[in-house]
Amino acid sequence: MKKYLLAVQFDESAPSPSEGEMQEQQARTAKVTAEMQSAGSWVFVGGLLPSHATTVVRPGNGTTTMTDGPFAETKEQLGGFWVIRCDDLDQALAWAEKCALACGAPIEVRPFEDAQWT
8 A cells, every 4th residue: 555645735824713613623634534544544643833833954065054934935834744545546535635625725645655664
């Protein structure tokens, strides 16, 4: 089975959801995650803090520099993700549809390389 990253893309310039809307969204995404677990597709899920909590470490000339803030200056940022196992891309896209409806945000589907990880 291949592994896929389902990356949740949030627009940080959009108004924040109310507490009630956030709880509803979390309940919907928890339901999809439970469905993934039951189907044997779930590997890992995680939500991320907003991009202002980010630190970027950049290499250069044998040393590194660290800067606060996101890697890319854009309104759309990675807000969370699922790592899943699927037979093929079609199955991963079907899960991505459920995730997009549950969290109300675009989902980027990206396959992992076929390399074996220990």
